[in-house]
Amino acid sequence: MAATGLPSRPSPRQAVVVDGLSFALNGNNVSYRFHVDEETGDLIGDHFGGSVDENPIAHIIRNDGGWANHAHVRREFPDLGRGDFRTPAVHIKHETGHTVCDFKYKSYTIVNGKPPLPGLPCTFGRNDEVTTLVVCLEDSYRSITAELSYSIYPQLDAIVRSVKITNNGTDKISIEKLASFSVDFPYGDYEMLQLQGEWTRECHRIRRKVDYGQQGFGSINGYSSHYNNPFLALTSPDTTESYGHAWGFSLVYTGSFSVEVEKSPQGVTRALVGMNPYHFSWSLAPGETFVSPECVSVFSNTGVGAMSRKFHRLYRQHLIKSQFVNKPRPVLLNGWEGVYFDFDEDIIYSLAEESAKLGVKLFVLDDGWFGNKYPRHNDHTSLGDWQVNTTRFPKGLGHLVERVKKLRAAGSDETLQFGLWVEPEMISKKSELYEKHPEWALHVGENPRTENRNQLVLNVALPEVQDFIIDSISGILESAPITYIKWDNNRGMHESPSPQNYHAYMLGMYRVFEKLTTKFPDVIWEGCASGGGRFDAGILQYFPQVWTSDGTDALDRIHIQFGTSLVYPASAMGAHLSAVPNEITGRTTPLTFRAHVAMMGGSFGLELDPRKISEEDRVQIPDLIGLAEKINPIVISGDMHRLVLPDNSNFPAALFISQDGNQAVLFAFQILRRQVHNFPTLRLEGLVPTARYKVDGENIYSGATLMNGGFQFRFARDYDSKVVFIEKV
Numbered sequence: 001m002a003a004t005g006l007p008s009r010p011s012p013r014q015a016v017v018v019d020g021l022s023f024a025l026n027g028n029n030v031s032y033r034f035h036v037d038e039e040t041g042d043l044i045g046d047h048f049g050g051s052v053d054e055n056p057i058a059h060i061i062r063n064d065g066g067w068a069n070h071a072h073v074r075r076e077f078p079d080l081g082r083g084d085f086r087t088p089a090v091h092i093k094h095e096t097g098h099t100v101c102d103f104k105y106k107s108y109t110i111v112n113g114k115p116p117l118p119g120l121p122c123t124f125g126r127n128d129e130v131t132t133l134v135v136c137l138e139d140s141y142r143s144i145t146a147e148l149s150y151s152i153y154p155q156l157d158a159i160v161r162s163v164k165i166t167n168n169g170t171d172k173i174s175i176e177k178l179a180s181f182s183v184d185f186p187y188g189d190y191e192m193l194q195l196q197g198e199w200t201r202e203c204h205r206i207r208r209k210v211d212y213g214q215q216g217f218g219s220i221n222g223y224s225s226h227y228n229n230p231f232l233a234l235t236s237p238d239t240t241e242s243y244g245h246a247w248g249f250s251l252v253y254t255g256s257f258s259v260e261v262e263k264s265p266q267g268v269t270r271a272l273v274g275m276n277p278y279h280f281s282w283s284l285a286p287g288e289t290f291v292s293p294e295c296v297s298v299f300s301n302t303g304v305g306a307m308s309r310k311f312h313r314l315y316r317q318h319l320i321k322s323q324f325v326n327k328p329r330p331v332l333l334n335g336w337e338g339v340y341f342d343f344d345e346d347i348i349y350s351l352a353e354e355s356a357k358l359g360v361k362l363f364v365l366d367d368g369w370f371g372n373k374y375p376r377h378n379d380h381t382s383l384g385d386w387q388v389n390t391t392r393f394p395k396g397l398g399h400l401v402e403r404v405k406k407l408r409a410a411g412s413d414e415t416l417q418f419g420l421w422v423e424p425e426m427i428s429k430k431s432e433l434y435e436k437h438p439e440w441a442l443h444v445g446e447n448p449r450t451e452n453r454n455q456l457v458l459n460v461a462l463p464e465v466q467d468f469i470i471d472s473i474s475g476i477l478e479s480a481p482i483t484y485i486k487w488d489n490n491r492g493m494h495e496s497p498s499p500q501n502y503h504a505y506m507l508g509m510y511r512v513f514e515k516l517t518t519k520f521p522d523v524i525w526e527g528c529a530s531g532g533g534r535f536d537a538g539i540l541q542y543f544p545q546v547w548t549s550d551g552t553d554a555l556d557r558i559h560i561q562f563g564t565s566l567v568y569p570a571s572a573m574g575a576h577l578s579a580v581p582n583e584i585t586g587r588t589t590p591l592t593f594r595a596h597v598a599m600m601g602g603s604f605g606l607e608l609d610p611r612k613i614s615e616e617d618r619v620q621i622p623d624l625i626g627l628a629e630k631i632n633p634i635v636i637s638g639d640m641h642r643l644v645l646p647d648n649s650n651f652p653a654a655l656f657i658s659q660d661g662n663q664a665v666l667f668a669f670q671i672l673r674r675q676v677h678n679f680p681t682l683r684l685e686g687l688v689p690t691a692r693y694k695v696d697g698e699n700i701y702s703g704a705t706l707m708n709g710g711f712q713f714r715f716a717r718d719y720d721s722k723v724v725f726i727e728k729v
C-alpha cells in the first residue's frame with residue numbers, strides 16, 4: 001500500500017481501556033484519556049494527542065483556592081455555576097429558575113460498534129471497526145443524567161462524541177446549551193484553522209493564533225451556512241500540511257452551530273463544538289431524553305494533510321450511506337447558467353441533444369420547470385407547486401425524460417440519464433401551496449414574514465409538511481425515470497416560532513431525507529444551498545455530493561475546493577466548468593484550466609449552454625470528458641494530497657492516489673505567468689519510494705525520484721494547467 005500518512009496495521013493497544021476510574025481510547029496514532037477525580041467526582045481530561053501508554057506526567061491542580069478554583073483543571077464536561085469561570089459545555093435551566101448543575105461520575109459501559117443516534121445523521125461501523133464507551137454522569141440533586149458517548153475508529157484516529165441528557169426528576173427542565181464535543185488542551189500555544197466564506201466564495205481557509213479570551217465562529221442562519229463551516233482544527237503553531245499536530249473537529253449537523261475556543265488566563269485552551277445556543281432551547285419533561293448531534297474529532301501528528309485524509313476516509317466509509325459513495329459519477333450538463341428561466345421543451349431538448357453530442361452522460365433540468373397557476377418564470381413564484389408546467393412541457397415531464405433518455409452519449413454505448421432540480425423546503429408567497437397553507441411557512445404570530453430571494457421557508461418541523469415534501473418528491477420520481485436530484489435551499493431561516501423549532505426543523509428534515517433516499521436509493525442525490533450554504537457532514541449522510549459553490553470561476557474554485565477538502569472528500573464535491581467570461585467575476589480563463597479545476601471534484605460537469613460553445617472548444621470537450629472519466633475513479637476514492645496551497649503559491653497542486661496505491665493523478669496549476677519564473681518544481685507525496693511509476697504512459701521513475709526530485713513543469717501562460725496520470729508498473 002502507498003505511504004499515505006494513514007495507518008496500515010491494527011493498533012497494538014485495545015481501543016477502549018478502563019482501569020479503575022481511568023479511561024483510555026486508543027487508535028493507531030491517537031490516545032484520548034480522562035479520569036474521574038476521586039474527591040469531586042468530576043471527569044478530568046488527561047491527554048488528547050499521539051499514542052501514549054499511561055497518563056502523561058502532569059502537575060495536577062485540583063483547586064488553586066481563591067478566585068480561580070478550577071483554573072488549571074481540564075474538564076471533560078464543563079458545567080456552569082460551581083466555580084469554573086470558562087465557557088460551559090452544558091447549560092440547563094431548572095424549573096426554579098437557576099442554572100447550576102453538578103454532574104458527577106456514576107458508571108460506564110462499553111459497546112461494540114456504534115449505536116445510531118435517534119433521528120440524527122451519524123457515523124456508523126462494524127463491531128471490528130468502532131468501539132463505543134459511554135460514561136454516565138449524574139446531577140445528583142436534580143436527577144438529571146448526562147451520558148457522554150465516545151466512539152473510537154482506531155484505524156482512522158477518529159473519536160466521535162455526542163451527549164444524551166435524561167430528565168429523571170419530577171420537574172421540567174430546559175436545556176439551553178449542549179456542546180457535542182468539549183475538550184481542554186493543556187497549557188500551550190495553539191492556532192485555529194477554520195473555513196470562512198460567503199455566497200460564491202465558500203470555504204476559504206483562515207488560520208489564526210488562539211489568544212487569551214474567547215474566539216469563535218458559527219452560524220445563526222438556521223443552516224450550517226456559507227459564512228462559516230461547522231469545522232475547526234486546532235494546530236500547533238509550527239504545523240504544516242505535512243508536519244506537526246492537528247486536531248480536527250467536524251460537527252455532523254446541518255443547523256445553526258457554534259464553535260468556541262477559549263484560552264483561559266492560565267493558558268488552558270478549551271474547544272467546544274455544538275448546536276448554536278441562540279437557536280436552541282429544549283424543554284425536557286420528566287422521563288424525557290435529548291440527544292445532541294455528534295462531533296467527529298480526528299487527530300494527526302503528521303500535519304493537516306493527513307488529518308484531512310482521515311476525515312475523507314471516515315466520511316466515505318462510515319458516514320455517507322449512498323450506494324454511489326465510491327462509484328464514478330456520470331459527467332453531467334446543467335443548463336442553469338446557460339438559459340436560466342428562459343426555456344421550453346424544444347430548448348431543453350436541444351440542450352440535451354447537444355450535451356449528448358459532447359459525450360455528456362447526465363442531463364440536468366434546473367429551476368423553472370414547475371408551477372401552473374403561477375408558472376415559475378422567475379424566482380418570485382411557484383415554490384411548493386411541484387407539478388410540471390404544462391405550457392412549457394405540454395406532454396408532461398415523463399414525455400420529456402423519455403425523449404432525453406433515448407439520446408446516445410457520443411463515444412459510448414450509454415444513453416443520457418435525466419436529472420432534475422427541486423427546492424422542497426421552500427414556499428413562494430405566490431403559489432397555490434401558500435394559498436392553501438399559509439400557516440406552513442415559518443412565522444411568528446402576525447409578525448411580517450421576512451422574504452429573501454422572494455421566498456419563505458416551510459416549517460419542516462411539522463409532520464404534515466414533512467409528509468407533503470415526501471409525497472411531492474416521491475410523486476415526481478414515480479412519474480418519470482429520473483436518476484439524479486439536485487436538492488436546493490436558497491435562503492436562511494426567518495421567524496422561527498421558538499428556538500426549539502430550529503432543531504425540530506432539522507429532525508424533520510433528516511426524517512424527510514432518510515425516507516426519500518431509502519425509498520429511491522438508485523437516485524444520485526445532490527445537496528445544494530445557493531452553492532455551498534449547506535456543505536456539512538449532516539447532509540453527507542444522505543446525499544453523496546453537494547454543489548460546492550455557485551462561484552464557477554476556475555481561479556476562485558481552486559481556493560473553494562482546496563478549502564472544502566480540509567474536511568470533506570473530493571467525492572462529495574460537485575464541480576462544473578462554465579462559460580467565459582465568468583458570470584460573476586467577468587474573468588476569462590482557458591477551457592482546459594476550467595476543466596482541470598472541475599475534475600478535482602467527484603462529480604464533474606458542464607454548467608453552460610451547449611449550443612453556444614465555440615467551435616474550438618467543441619473539439620476539445622469530448623477529450624476533456626474522456627480524461628475526466630478516466631481519472632474520476634481515483635478522485636472519487638483516492639487519498640488527496642494538497643501538495644501546494646493556492647493561498648501560498650502561484651502554482652497550486654494536488655495529487656490523488658488510489659486506495660491500492662497503483663494509480664495516481666496529479667493536478668498542477670499556474671495562476672499567472674511570470675517571465676522566467678514559470679518552471680516550478682513539484683515534489684510528490686505518498687508514493688512508495690522503491691516502486692516504479694510510469695508517468696503519462698511514457699517514462700518510468702522511482703517513487704523516490706518523484707517524491708524527492710519531483711517534476712519541473714514548463715507553464716506557458718496565465719491560467720495554465722497540467723493533469724498527469726501516474727501508474728505503478
Ligand code: GLA
Binds near residue numbers: 367488
Ligand atoms: C441556486 C443554485 C443554482 C441554481 C439556482 C436556481 O442559486 O445554487 O445552481 O440551481 O439556485 O434558482
